[in-house]
Amino acid sequence: MEADLATVTKLIEPEVKALGFDLVRVAMTGGRSDPTLQVMAERRETRQLNLDDCQAISRKLSDLLDEKDPIEGAYRLEVSSPGIDRPLTRKADYADWAGHEARVKLTVEHEGAKQLSGVIQGIENNIVSIATPKGVREVPFESIASAKLLLTDKLINATAPLSTEGADSIQTEG
Structure with a gap:
């Protein structure tokens, strides 16, 4: 197909x-x-x-x-829905989710790595900045093969439903 x-x-x-x-x-x-x-x-x-x-x-x-x-x-x-640990597919995602942890897989090796994990710093001029344990890495958006947010307490809190009213009650009919 x-x-x-x-x-x-x-x-x-x-x-x-x-x-x-x-x-x-x-x-x-x-x-x-x-x-x-x-x-x-x-x-x-x-x-x-x-x-x-x-x-x-x-x-x-x-x-x-x-x-x-x-x-x-x-x-x-x-x-x-993209879910909590959503894929990052659009340039705007790197601005929207700045401050959250992500895993980024690259199409080509960049500074000795083909995968990066760290906190998204943002995107500027098509360059995505990620704070890793080895320092801030800057990678061209076009060289990102795939990326997704990592499930953390901070992410869970940021994506909590706007309203949980009635979430803990069960309604039955009859």
Whole structure:
């Protein structure tokens, strides 16, 4: 199965934005045996996504993907939130999540390392700064193969739901 993810992203991003969400990542996972188009999105104001949001995006994208058919063969569509230990895929992510710990994998070795872990300092002129135990490393955004936030108490506190009202009560019918 071949899928041009740039084409798929260009197709679906306006639809996701029209629903009031930001597209975080589009990826094909599962390989040939279980191909899955994974779409991660979030609400602009909360950076979260609930089940109703996932369903709304899924319905909209299912219809669009069926109509335009940009992916060869059968596949599953999976719409999800990026989660707490989210991937960092956009330049803005490095500004938004400055002060939090991340693991960054590079496409090429940089100063003797192909992977860095540390606190994101930010991004300026396409250069991402990461404070590592060996000092601040500056890497070009284009040389980042993948990156994700690391689960820490600080991150958990920063991503706590805006409202937990009713979270500890169980409602039953009948």
